Every structure is written in C-alpha cells, then in structure tokens.
Amino acid sequence: MENESKDCPVLDTIESLTKEAESLKKKLEDERLKLNDVTLATVAERLDIINYMNIKPRRTLKGHQAKVLCSDWSPDKRHIVSSSQDGKMIIWDAFTTNKEHAVTMPTTWVMACAYAPSGNLVACGGLDNKVTVYPLSLDEDVTLKKKTVGTHTSYMSCCLFPNSDQQILTGSGDSTCALWDVESGQLLQSFHGHSADVMAIDLAPSETGNTFVSGSCDKMVLIWDMRSGQCVQSFEGHESDVNSVKFHPSGDAVATGSDDATCRLFDLRADKEIAIYSKESIIFGANSVDFSVSGRLLFAGYNDYTVNVWDTLKCVRVCLLYGHENRVSCLQVSPDGTALSTGSWDYTLRVWA
Amino acid sequence: MEPPEHHRGDHRCHRPSAFDKMEGLVREMQDTEHGGVPVRSQKLFLTSIPAAFMGYDLIEWLMERLGIEESEALNIANQLCQYGYFFPISDSKNLVVKDDSSLYRFQNPYYWPWQNRSPDNVEYAIYLAKRTLRNKQRHGLEEYELESLSNLKKNLANKWDFIMIQAEEQVKASKGLKKADKLVADSQERAYWRVHRPPPGMVGSLEPCPVPTRSWNGGCRTRKRTIEDCRREVELLRNSLSKTRVKVSQALESMVQHVEIYMEYDPLITPTQPSNPWVSEDLTYWQLNSPLVDVPTEKRVRRWALSMEELVSDPTGLQEFTNYLRKEYSHENIRFWMAVNDLRRSAQSQIAWKVQDIFEEFLAPGAPCEINIDGKTMEKVHQEMKTPNRFTFDAAQEHVYTLLLKKDCYPSCRNLSAVHWEPPRRASFSVPATTLPTDPRKIASFEDASAASTGARRADVDDGAVEEEIEASRGSVSGPLSPANTSGAPTISVSSVTDDRLAGKADDAPTEATADDTCQKPVEGMSKKPMAPLAEPDAESPCSEQPPSEPGDELLREGDAEGEAKSNDVCPWEDE
Numbered sequence: 001m002e003n004e005s006k007d008c009p010v011l012d013t014i015e016s017l018t019k020e021a022e023s024l025k026k027k028l029e030d031e032r033l034k035l036n037d038v039t040l041a042t043v044a045e046r047l048d049i050i051n052y053m054n055i056k057p058r059r060t061l062k063g064h065q066a067k068v069l070c071s072d073w074s075p076d077k078r079h080i081v082s083s084s085q086d087g088k089m090i091i092w093d094a095f096t097t098n099k100e101h102a103v104t105m106p107t108t109w110v111m112a113c114a115y116a117p118s119g120n121l122v123a124c125g126g127l128d129n130k131v132t133v134y135p136l137s138l139d140e141d142v143t144l145k146k147k148t149v150g151t152h153t154s155y156m157s158c159c160l161f162p163n164s165d166q167q168i169l170t171g172s173g174d175s176t177c178a179l180w181d182v183e184s185g186q187l188l189q190s191f192h193g194h195s196a197d198v199m200a201i202d203l204a205p206s207e208t209g210n211t212f213v214s215g216s217c218d219k220m221v222l223i224w225d226m227r228s229g230q231c232v233q234s235f236e237g238h239e240s241d242v243n244s245v246k247f248h249p250s251g252d253a254v255a256t257g258s259d260d261a262t263c264r265l266f267d268l269r270a271d272k273e274i275a276i277y278s279k280e281s282i283i284f285g286a287n288s289v290d291f292s293v294s295g296r297l298l299f300a301g302y303n304d305y306t307v308n309v310w311d312t313l314k315c316v317r318v319c320l321l322y323g324h325e326n327r328v329s330c331l332q333v334s335p336d337g338t339a340l341s342t343g344s345w346d347y348t349l350r351v352w353a
Numbered sequence: 354m355e356p357p358e359h360h361r362g363d364h365r366c367h368r369p370s371a372f373d374k375m376e377g378l379v380r381e382m383q384d385t386e387h388g389g390v391p392v393r394s395q396k397l398f399l400t401s402i403p404a405a406f407m408g409y410d411l412i413e414w415l416m417e418r419l420g421i422e423e424s425e426a427l428n429i430a431n432q433l434c435q436y437g438y439f440f441p442i443s444d445s446k447n448l449v450v451k452d453d454s455s456l457y458r459f460q461n462p463y464y465w466p467w468q469n470r471s472p473d474n475v476e477y478a479i480y481l482a483k484r485t486l487r488n489k490q491r492h493g494l495e496e497y498e499l500e501s502l503s504n505l506k507k508n509l510a511n512k513w514d515f516i517m518i519q520a521e522e523q524v525k526a527s528k529g530l531k532k533a534d535k536l537v538a539d540s541q542e543r544a545y546w547r548v549h550r551p552p553p554g555m556v557g558s559l560e561p562c563p564v565p566t567r568s569w570n571g572g573c574r575t576r577k578r579t580i581e582d583c584r585r586e587v588e589l590l591r592n593s594l595s596k597t598r599v600k601v602s603q604a605l606e607s608m609v610q611h612v613e614i615y616m617e618y619d620p621l622i623t624p625t626q627p628s629n630p631w632v633s634e635d636l637t638y639w640q641l642n643s644p645l646v647d648v649p650t651e652k653r654v655r656r657w658a659l660s661m662e663e664l665v666s667d668p669t670g671l672q673e674f675t676n677y678l679r680k681e682y683s684h685e686n687i688r689f690w691m692a693v694n695d696l697r698r699s700a701q702s703q704i705a706w707k708v709q710d711i712f713e714e715f716l717a718p719g720a721p722c723e724i725n726i727d728g729k730t731m732e733k734v735h736q737e738m739k740t741p742n743r744f745t746f747d748a749a750q751e752h753v754y755t756l757l758l759k760k761d762c763y764p765s766c767r768n769l770s771a772v773h774w775e776p777p778r779r780a781s782f783s784v785p786a787t788t789l790p791t792d793p794r795k796i797a798s799f800e801d802a803s804a805a806s807t808g809a810r811r812a813d814v815d816d817g818a819v820e821e822e823i824e825a826s827r828g829s830v831s832g833p834l835s836p837a838n839t840s841g842a843p844t845i846s847v848s849s850v851t852d853d854r855l856a857g858k859a860d861d862a863p864t865e866a867t868a869d870d871t872c873q874k875p876v877e878g879m880s881k882k883p884m885a886p887l888a889e890p891d892a893e894s895p896c897s898e899q900p901p902s903e904p905g906d907e908l909l910r911e912g913d914a915e916g917e918a919k920s921n922d923v924c925p926w927e928d929e
Contacts, residue, residue, distance in 0.1 A: 035601055047609070
C-alpha cells in the first residue's frame, strides 16, 4: 500500500490520499494495540487512594463586568492576568485581591491572555484576530506601550510565551498556530495541520523544549516541533471539540478536556490514549484542564459550573468543587502548585487552595 | 483559509452532545411506569395542581439513577432546570431546584432547547400580545416584558397586524381546552420564554458561546480539506507507523513512578511547610522559596538530587551548579548551555550576532572558553554556521548537556553535595542539636563540601552508582531505603528537638536563625510557634501521602542511641 502511492505521487487525489490515510490508520491502530498490555488503573493499584481533599475557595476576584474567558498566573506565583467578554484585561494581585491594572481592549471577547516568563509583559487578543503585548509598569498607563505582534485571519483563541519574552505562540480560529517574534512582529513559524479552529495550546515542560501540543474543534490533538513547524504526533479519540490541552509535568503525556464531557490522557511514548476521565453524571463539556505539580491530580472546569478533580492514575474522581455560578471557562494551577485559579462566566475568578 | 461550509439556517447543525444526554435523562425521568419521577396532581392548600412533581423526589431519583451524592444531584437538577426541561411551578422568576417539597413540572418536548430553531421576535411578540388579551390578574406582563412588547411593536410595526391576528387566534383556540390542560400549557409556554428571553440580569444557559463560529457553524465547522491537508496527514501517519513506541505497561510504570516521586513536592497533595500562604496568609513559604536564595530549604535541595533538569530549572540550583563547576574549572560547559538557551529565546534581531559571539567564545579554535565536543558534532556546528539561526548550536548543546553535564558533572556534583544535600535530612531526623553546624551558610554552598571528605568519596563512585553511594554514606541506618522512598522520606516529622533549639537560639543569635534553615527549613514561623505546626503533618489533610513512619522511627531511635558519633561520621563540616 505504502509503496504503491509513493511510486506514483503524481496521481494523488484527495480520494486516493484519504483512502490511504484510512488504511494507514488501521495499521497504526493494530500496532498500538499490540503494545497495549495493561491499563493505567491496574498499574496504579499499588498507590494509596486519595479520598479526601481539603481544597477550599480562598479568594474571589471581582471586577470584570462580563464573562471571564481566560486567565494566566504570573511567574511570581501571586499575580493573575484575566480577560473577559467586554474587552477588559485585568492584572490582579490575587493574594490581596487588588486590581493593579485594567486595560480596555479595542475588541470584545478577549479570549486569550498570557504572562511572559519575566512577569513584565502580558499578551492578549481575541475577536480582533490579533495578539497584542502590553509591558507592565506601575507608574504609567500600560496601553501607551502596547504593541501588536501578530495577526491571524480569524479570532485568536489562545496564546503563550514559550519560555521567552521575545516570542509568542498563538492558536487561532483560522485552524493554524503561529510563532511570532515580539520585537519585530515577524512570523517565525506557522503550524498547519488542524482542519478546524484551534482552541488550546500548551508548551512541553522542558527548559530546552521545542515541543508544544494543540487541541482543536476537529477533535484532534497534535504535537508539534517548533523548530521545523512539523506535526510530529497526533491523537484521536475525542468525540467533540477539544477545548483544552495540557502537558503532564513529566512531559511524557498530555491531558485534554472536550465538549464530549470527557477528559483524556494521551501518552507520547506509548503513542496512544491511556486514560479517560468520565462519569455518567458528567453531562456537560470540559473547558479547561490542568495538573497539580506532581501530575497526580487533574483539575477540569466544566460547563455545569463545577470543577472536577480527577486522580489521574487511579482514573477516579476525587471530588467536586462548587462555587461558581456559571460555566467555568478557564482554570490553572499556580506555578508553584500552591493554588488553583478558576475563571467563570459568572464574571468572577476564584483562587482555591 | 477556506470559508467554512455553512448549513444556513439549520441551528441543529452544532448541537452539543450535552443535549442528547440531558434529553435521555429527562425521558427516563418522565417514564413513570419504569421508575421515573412520580408525577401527580398535588394539593397545595385548597387548590389542586396538575402534573407536578416534588423537588426531593427528583433529587432522590437522580441520586439513585446516577449513583451520586445529593450535592451533585442538586447541581444536575439545576442545570436541567436552567435549560428548561422542567420548571418551578410557583416561581416563574427563578429557575432554581430545591431539595424539598416545592413543585415542578416537566416541559413539553416541543419546547425543549434545540428542538426548534431558536425562537424569533415575531413569536415572542405573539406570545406577549396574547397575554395582554387575557385575564390581567393571571396573565399580566412583568415590567421587563411590557418594555419588550413596546420595543417589538416599534421594530415590527409592519407586521403588527399579523401578530395581533395570530395572538387572537391562539387565544380563541385555547378556549377549547380543559382547564387543567390549559393551565399546564400556559405554564409551559411561559417557562419556555423565561428560558429564551430571560429577565434582565438573569443568567441564560442558552446564550451563545464566546467563539462565534461555534454557535452557528455547527458540526460542519471543519474547513474543506485540501490536497495539501491529505498529503500532510498521510505523511504524518507514515511517520507514525515507522516510529518506535514503548509498551503501554512501560510507559505507565514510568508515569506512575514520576508521580510517586513528585507527590511529596505537590502542595495540593502534601501540605507545604511551614504553611500554604493562600491558606494561612503567612508569606514565609514564598520567602523561603524565592527564585534566588542564599540558603535553600532542605526539600528544595533534595529536589535537585532528583534530576539534572530539576537542578538547572531552579535559579538557585543553577547558580550552585555553576559555582561548583567553576571550582572544578569546567564551567564553560554550563555557560555554553545557558548561552544557547538564551540564544533560542532571543529576539530575531539579535540572533546573528549572538550566534557569532557564542561561536567565538566557545567553539572557534583557541576560543577563550573552548568546549570539548567531538569532531562529528563540531562538523555539524560548522555546517549550521552557514545559515546562523536560533537552533544553530542545538546539536552541540545536546552533546554538552547529555555527555558532559548530565553524565559527568551532575553526578559528581550531586555526590559532592551528597554531603550537603544529605545531612539536612538527617538533622531533621535525629542529629542532636549540638551536632548541628554552627555556620550553615557554609554548608549551603558546594565549596566547603568539596574539600577533603568529598575527594575521597568521589574516588570510589562510578557513574550511576550515585544512589548506592549515598546510601553507603548513610550507613546501615538508611540502608533499606530504596531510591524511591529516599526522596519520599519525611522531612519534618521529627523536628521538635531542633525546634526547641531554634526557638531558643533565635533569642541569642537572631541573625543565624534563618541560616539554620539550611538544615531545617522553617524559620520565622518556627521561632514564633516552636512546636506544633511542624511536628506533625497537617491534620486537615489526610490525603497527604506521607511515607510510612517506620523508617523514620527507626532512624530516630538509632539516631538517639548513637546520635553524636554517627552524625560526626556524616557531618564533615563539623571538623571545620
């Protein structure tokens, strides 16, 4: 099969390629199954059960006048940047709950925001299709120094600084991801491979890491090499939009949250799905996932206003966190793992510990 | 980008699967013959209320059906109510379900969300107009509805005659219904509009999603595939097929091991010491764990021993490592590694000169800090130098990292520092106060440790035997501990002796109190409340995965017995 089509690339048509893809997928599935010798829950049997968590709401950040869509922790472990539907971006000292900056964007639905590793810079964007950078300083109006770095052909859904203040990685409704040079606004690399809106990206947890993961409305999870711009691995399984992706702290797996009301864990080395986190009583989609720093717990924010805490290894739910009065749209464990932040359509953010 | 293919006008195109699940559940609820929620005419005072069920019957049904607790059942019930699958009979304003005898009624499936295209303003106008034609006491409009009606009248002026005719027709038609049926139908219609045209300030569950394409583009949102897409996919699949993958058991085992090791460092599982700032409002933990500190906590230092990645990703660790390598006259490697990291993260405008600088400093023949790489890698570098970019030195960096730093420098550094990475733990277990170092600042740096004792130690360690070496240095006491629980050893469990000492010492020599922390950790919090908080793991968190106490106890006992002598064995700094 493989050789046939290699020999006559001229004759490639969408149909023939689709057919070939199908047969390759089948082979791949067989290969994966051969190595599928045990389940995660079995391997994790030796561990103690986590049957009680003492996580409580510790802070409520009030100030947005509309749905909170995205948030990101500062590397200093106590500041948070958040963005909302009414075009506002707020920098919070989450510890004191004070607002330090409030920026009005020239667009509504600011769907993505991110802190730079230095903590001196934030990026955000959304329906304006752009990613804009704001240097943070206490004495002047931060909008004075704003700078538009990159522009997509559809809304920007997610962004992050890949270990550097000098670059921004973005995902977009135009189904691509892109890496931008902050200073010049130059497009350093673009990433083509998804066939629908990219909803989430995450960077591999390594100092020298050149790998990131993306999740999309095409239900696919793709792993990318930032150097070459090539997709190096893909995971299928979700039955609906993938809303959130996050690398396991070990760097060997990624967790996903989807509109199909499940979260899943895909292992990069085994090259397959190794766990699915779902329950019959969970009806609504998961918008956002993140690991505790050990990777034992997976927090997932859902459309039913709850946060479910999963034991990633035993594949059972540890507990539910109630508090928000509308969908939980974003959630993130703080950089030192001491707290969990959640943002919601109820206009608030909360910090749990 | 290709414009997405729209199925215009078909709102069911993107129907989240949640609606299938909700409908399935509601159908089961209504299946009274097969154990659904009991629906009957309920007596409330003197009136009879048809087709109603009670809050607690619903909650109980959900709990049983889904095997969940009351809180979760209540949450699901409220979601279903928000979406309009049933509604409170006596409260037309708040769509809230309570676990009591309050009454609810199922919505007619005709009015379920996603059954019809979303309702338009003409329908809403007809509904409101209809109510103005009826008994004012029962059907009178709310303030916000009156406002809507007058707005609609303005906006739909050209259709208003039609709207009024429709309204009258419908009023006439409903007159033929039985009283109870009419009551039910009216309430269902009203509930429908409560969901689709909520009063101002009320949350509506059917509000469109933040991303516009997701609310109207539906399941046909993937763009049309191009031949390019297909080629890419086939190529990716081919590559995947030829890729080596590990057995699932192997991947899982390593993941479980990773998590086991790091659970101790996970503040949401193992409580932080002295306390989690978010819980206690006490910033000590953050002060102790600032990125750059003179004296790292014992736990932090122990983490450096887990892997080189841990060491170099911590600014303090990297600094210590650099200092150590400087002592060894081999810090060009780590400097090269850092320079390449910096290059990779630099602004595009700086790449060219940074590449040149790095080459001249580390790689050019006779360079001031020439690094030692093999010919093949050097060849690669020269090749790459023709098109300088942020990845030019990746091969050389990889070589330096794995061969020189990771295999050579890191293990020896870790061994050396075993002296310093190790004793703090012992101290917190067992070393009596008198044997504790007097100047911990010295211990915290690599320098003193590297002297006499370590030279000897290094000789008999070969690569990879690091763990054993550490075990050996600890003697029989810790012999049985495996590497895994080495890292999991309790750190604070038995520190009351030292606590007392610290507390006392804080008075005589306050400047040294913080420094003592190298070996202990808690500082200010400590001296304030010497005993309680640290002596035991947080009682509130039974989930904390503290390792079994036996090894610790053993250590303590043995430590008590021969504390002084033993600790002299492993505390070379005592000699200084």
